[in-house]
Structures are given as structure tokens and as C-alpha cells.
Amino acid sequence: MKKIILYSWFAFALSACGDSKNGDANDSKSTKTDEAFNAFSERFVAALGKQHPEASTAAGFHGYDSLLTVHDEAQKAGELAFNKAWLDSLNSFKIDELSPAYQIDFHLIENRLQQSNWYANDLQQGTWDPSMYNVSDVFALMLNENYASLETKLQNFHKRLLKVPAYYRAAKNNIKNPVAELKQLGIDQNVGGISIFSADFKDSLSKANIAADVKTAMLAAADSAVWAIKDYAQWLKNLKSDNPRSFRLGENLYEQKFKYDIQSKFTAAEMYDMAVSRKTFLHQEMAKLSRQLWPKYFGSAAMPQDSLLLISKLIDTLSTNHTRPETFQSAIEQQIPLLIEFIKEKDLIYIDPAKPLVVRKEPAYMAGVAGASISAPGPYDKQGNTYYNVGSLEGWPTAKAESYLREYNDYILQILNIHEAIPGHYTQLVYANQSPSIIKSLFGNGAMIEGWAVYTEQMMLENGYGNNEPEMWLMWYKWHLRTVCNTILDYSVHVRNMERDAALNLLTKEAFQQQAEAEGKWTRVTVSSVQLTSYYSGYKEIYDLRESYKKKMGKDFNLKAFHEKFLSYGSAPVKYIRQMMME
Numbered sequence: 133m134k135k136i137i138l139y140s141w142f143a144f145a146l147s148a149c150g151d152s153k154n155g156d157a158n159d160s161k162s163t164k165t166d167e168a169f170n171a172f173s174e175r176f177v178a179a180l181g182k183q184h185p186e187a188s189t190a191a192g193f194h195g196y197d198s199l200l201t202v203h204d205e206a207q208k209a210g211e212l213a214f215n216k217a218w219l220d221s222l223n224s225f226k227i228d229e230l231s232p233a234y235q236i237d238f239h240l241i242e243n244r245l246q247q248s249n250w251y252a253n254d255l256q257q258g259t260w261d262p263s264m265y266n267v268s269d270v271f272a273l274m275l276n277e278n279y280a281s282l283e284t285k286l287q288n289f290h291k292r293l294l295k296v297p298a299y300y301r302a303a304k305n306n307i308k309n310p311v312a313e314l315k316q317l318g319i320d321q322n323v324g325g326i327s328i329f330s331a332d333f334k335d336s337l338s339k340a341n342i343a344a345d346v347k348t349a350m351l352a353a354a355d356s357a358v359w360a361i362k363d364y365a366q367w368l369k370n371l372k373s374d375n376p377r378s379f380r381l382g383e384n385l386y387e388q389k390f391k392y393d394i395q396s397k398f399t400a401a402e403m404y405d406m407a408v409s410r411k412t413f414l415h416q417e418m419a420k421l422s423r424q425l426w427p428k429y430f431g432s433a434a435m436p437q438d439s440l441l442l443i444s445k446l447i448d449t450l451s452t453n454h455t456r457p458e459t460f461q462s463a464i465e466q467q468i469p470l471l472i473e474f475i476k477e478k479d480l481i482y483i484d485p486a487k488p489l490v491v492r493k494e495p496a497y498m499a500g501v502a503g504a505s506i507s508a509p510g511p512y513d514k515q516g517n518t519y520y521n522v523g524s525l526e527g528w529p530t531a532k533a534e535s536y537l538r539e540y541n542d543y544i545l546q547i548l549n550i551h552e553a554i555p556g557h558y559t560q561l562v563y564a565n566q567s568p569s570i571i572k573s574l575f576g577n578g579a580m581i582e583g584w585a586v587y588t589e590q591m592m593l594e595n596g597y598g599n600n601e602p603e604m605w606l607m608w609y610k611w612h613l614r615t616v617c618n619t620i621l622d623y624s625v626h627v628r629n630m631e632r633d634a635a636l637n638l639l640t641k642e643a644f645q646q647q648a649e650a651e652g653k654w655t656r657v658t659v660s661s662v663q664l665t666s667y668y669s670g671y672k673e674i675y676d677l678r679e680s681y682k683k684k685m686g687k688d689f690n691l692k693a694f695h696e697k698f699l700s701y702g703s704a705p706v707k708y709i710r711q712m713m714m715e
């Protein structure tokens with residue numbers, strides 16, 4: 133879900149490049165320094181695109197489609213020199229002389245450059261994570277998107293393809309004592325991408341108007357690329373390391389990564405402690421609600437003494453209230469106008485009627501990720517529709533569909549719609565697009581984006597969505613526990629050496645997840661770090677900010693005004709929005 137959102141924002145950022153007036157800096161307040169900084173930002177974004185040709189392609193900017201980054205020593209030196217040069221020019225601006233919106237941009241650019249230095253010099257992921265090396269995504273994108281004629285796309289595809297063998301040679305050079313889990317992931321994902329070159333590319337080529345001898349050369353390049361990928365996978369398989377790195381990041385690297393990736397005002401350790409208290413609070417509330425609901429659903433049957441068991445019985449029972457596979461999409465569709473109506477009635481936030489959300493069946497190329505996601509219009513199609521992609525349960529075996537529908541039961545489905553659509557991700561996206569700071573779009577803060585969606589779930593319930601029914605609150609708490617436990621799990625595993633059994637126990641017993649979901653989460657935490665904390669971190673900081681802002685404004689506090697002001701800063705880290713709103 134996240135990937136799609138961030139992708140579209142990055143795309144939007146580059147398209148805004150050149151004609152941007154940086155809407156969040158009011159013209160009346162714009163100073164010479166601001167103007168110079170805006171020009172600097174545009175130069176920086178253009179240079180960054182050239183420095184990262186694959187990211188440019190993913191962003192919908194196709195000027196560098198023929199290039200491929202080969203991660204050798206020269207490339208690393210170039211990256212560090214790039215960071216130094218741009219940090220130096222950034223520091224020629226005095227931050228205090230910039231208007232507030234540009235001050236945030238200043239911080240974001242600084243963080244991006246320092247983060248890149250830290251990734252290269254300290255984290256050194258390229259030495260221990262073989263899954264970092266994979267060319268399939270960027271090539272697949274070139275075949276699937278219709279941004280240029282097929283012939284133009286294939287010519288660039290060909291030029292880029294010629295660099296694939298060098299790309300994997302450099303990868304083999306870099307890798308030392310890789311993490312076992314990431315080694316396997318690297319093998320699986322690279323092998324999984326081969327069909328793009330062996331089948332999809334050949335298909336496209338057969339339809340293209342290209343001379344036969346050129347086609348032959350292109351096919352030979354594809355064969356070499358396939359060979360290089362297979363060779364890489366085989367090399368990884370054979371690679372013996374006496375001292376493989378642990379998948380656990382360790383406290384020192386974890387804190388630093390959290391600092392650069394999440395950009396919170398708290399440390400990772402503080403965030404972990406807050407998540408642990410939150411879990412305790414949620415369990416207490418859930419036990420209260422479950423005791424209250426017990427007679428309604430279980431009559432005079434004896435109530436379990438163990439409160440976690442009591443809660444899980446209630447959750448299991450309530451989860452049987454769910455829609456059918458064939459009405460899954462229409463159930464979602466019917467809820468969107470009800471959400472809008474509720475928000476209007478309670479005056480929670482302005483929803484622009486000119487930008488409707490279109491619910492559609494998930495397109496085939498996204499299939500497999502059942503659930504729901506938002507697709508924003510592409511960079512050259514800003515007036516286009518924003519889609520709410522809903523996974524289809526068509527053809528699913530009965531048991532699998534039943535389990536899925538229990539997960540997305542009548543209560544959770546409403547919460548999912550709040551989170552993904554209105555007033556969650558979709559609404560935030562509409563607001564963010566109104567203040568097209570190139571920098572904020574480009575470096576959109578994942579914790580703020582996810583945090584907002586999580587925050588709106590609670591905010592809707594606080595305002596009476598679901599009629600304050602104890603069932604609705606109980607089920608939201610269960611959903612919210614997932615967010616909280618993502619943070620606890622990630623920190624526990626990477627810093628506190630939590631073992632698999634303890635992790636599964638946390639997720640199934642304390643967060644009431646199904647065994648399959650918990651096992652999937654364990655896999656995810658062994659191949660990623662920090663990202664799982666973004667949901668709770670962002671939520672926590674937004675909620676705290678609202679409470680501080682309430683105190684500051686006293687009787688003048690207005691929830692709608694708070695929401696609109698908060699979103700007007702774009703997808704910036706909450707700590708900077710906080711500075712602006714609290715000063």
C-alpha cells in the first residue's frame with residue numbers, strides 16, 4: 133500500500149519541477165532568500181534525479197531511462213561527493229531567514245543528504261543485504277507504463293539492459309557475510325524477476341516496429357541479463373560465510389536508522405516504551421468492554437478468568453459479522469458516501485467534492501495484494517481520477533475467503549475505509565497536493581502519512597462514528613493493537629533479541645492475530661527494520677500535537693481548523709509541523 137502512495141508522490145514531485153511556485157510559501161511573504169532557496173531546491177531535485185536514474189524512472193521522469201547505477205567504489209565516492217557539495221550549498225542559507233515552509237524543506241534536504249551519507253558509511257546495507265540488488269522492478273515498470281512509444285521505451289530498455297552484467301558483478305564484489313534471511317530473499321526475488329527479461333520483454337519486442345538485426349542484438353542483451361541474474365542467484369546459493377551477519381540491526385544502528393527514516397522528536401527507545409504502555413492501556417480497555425459485552429453474546433455461560441482469553445472470545449464472535457465474497461467491493465463502495473456525510477455533519481474536515489474517489493476492482497498487475505490501496509493520478513494527468521483499488525475475492529477457495537472476510541469483518545472494513553480513504557490517506561493526499569512543495573512531495577515522511585491514517589481512525593470513533601457501540605471500539609482497539617505491536621515487535625527483535633517463539637506469542641496471544649498473519653509478520657521483521665514503527669510513531673506524535681494544540685488554543689480550539697492547518701504543511705515530519713503550529 134505504502135509503495136504506491138510514495139511512488140505517486142515522488143512522481144508528482146518531479147512533474148511539479150520547473151513550473152512550481154511552491155504554493156505553501158505565500159507570495160506576499162516571499163523574500164529574496166525564499167526565492168533563492170526555491171531556485172536552489174529546484175536545482176537540487178534535478179541533480180538528484182540524475183544521480184538516481186532508477187528512482188527517476190519510477191517517478192515518471194524518463195530522461196535517464198537508459199542509465200543503470202552500478203554500485204561500485206566510484207559510484208559510492210560520487211554519491212558522497214554529491215552529498216557534500218549539496219550540503220555545502222544548503223548551508224549557505226541561514227535557516228532563520230527562511231519562511232516557515234522553507235525551513236521545513238531545509239530540514240528535509242539536510243536529512244536526506246545526511247541519511248545518504250549514513251547509509252553509505254555506517255549502515256553499509258549493500259555489503260550484507262543481497263536483496264538490495266535487483267533490477268526487475270525498474271525494467272518491469274518500463275514495459276508496463278505507457279509514457280512513450282513502444283520503440284522508444286525498448287531502445288532505452290536495451291541500453292539499460294547492457295549494464296546489467298556489470299551491475300551484478302559489482303553486487304558480488306560488495307557482499308561480505310550476508311544475513312542468511314536476506315540472502316534467501318535476494319535469491320527468490322531475483323529468480324522471480326527473470327520472466328520480465330525472458331518472456332515479457334520478448335513479447336513487447338515482437339510487437340515493436342524495430343529492424344530485425346537490432347531486435348537480435350536486443351534479445352542477446354536480454355539473454356546476457358538473464359544469465360547475470362541466474363549467475364548471481366547461484367553465486368549466492370554457493371556462498372559460504374563462516375560468520376554471517378545477524379538480521380538483527382542492534383541498538384546503535386537501529387537508533388540512527390530510526391532518526392533518519394522516521395524523523396521523530398523521540399528516540400526509538402522512547403517510542404518503544406510508549407508503545408508498551410499503550411498496549412497495557414488497550415488491554416485494560418478491551419477487557420472492560422468484553423466484560424460488558426459478554427452477557428449479550430454468551431448469555432449466562434461462565435466468563436473466562438483470563439482477560440486475554442475473554443477478549444479473544446469476543447473478537448472471534450464479532451468477526452463472524454462479515455460480508456460475502458461477491459459483495460466485498462460494493463460493501464466498500466457504499467461506505468464512502470456515508471463517511472463523507474458523517475464528516476460533514478460533525479464538521480471534522482473539509483472534503484473537496486471536486487476530487488471524488490473512484491472505487492474499482494484492483495487491476496490485474498496489482499493482484500495478489502488483497503485488501504485495498506489508493507492510486508493517485510500520474511504526474512502528467514493531475515486531473516485524472518484517484519482510485520480506491522479493492523482486491524477481489526473471486527475464485528478464492530471458500531476457507532481462504534472466509535478467513536479473509538473474518539479479518540475484514542463489518543467493523544474492521546469501516547476502519548479500513550477510514551484509514552485508506554476518507555479522511556485517511558486519500559484525504560491527506562488531496563491536501564498535500566494543494567501545497568506542491570517539491571521537497572515535501574519528494575521526501576514525504578512515511579511516519580506522518582501513516583500516522584495521519586491511524587489517527588483518523590481514532591478521531592472518527594471519538595466523534596461518534598459507529599454510534600459509540602462497544603463492539604466498534606473493541607474491534608478498533610484490536611486493529612489498533614496491530615499498529616502498536618508492530619513497533620514493539622520491531623524494536624524487540626532488532627534491539628532486544630526477541631526470539632521467534634516470543635514474537636509469535638506476542639502477536640497471537642496479546643494482539644489476537646491469526647497464526648498465518650503472525651508468521652508473515654515474523655518474516656517481515658527479519659528482512660526489514662524501522663519501517664514497521666512508522667504507523668505508531670506518526671500516530672503518537674499527531675495525537676500528542678493535537679492535545680498540546682488544544683491546550684494552547686483553549687476555548688478557541690476547533691477540531692476542523694486543527695486538521696486543516698495540520699495537513700496544510702504537506703507530508704512533513706510531525707516534529708516540524710509541531711514547531712510551526714506551537715510557536
Ligand code: ZN
Pocket residue numbers: 452454534
Ligand atoms: Zn463467516
Ligand code: ZN
Pocket residue numbers: 133551552557582585
Ligand atoms: Zn496506511
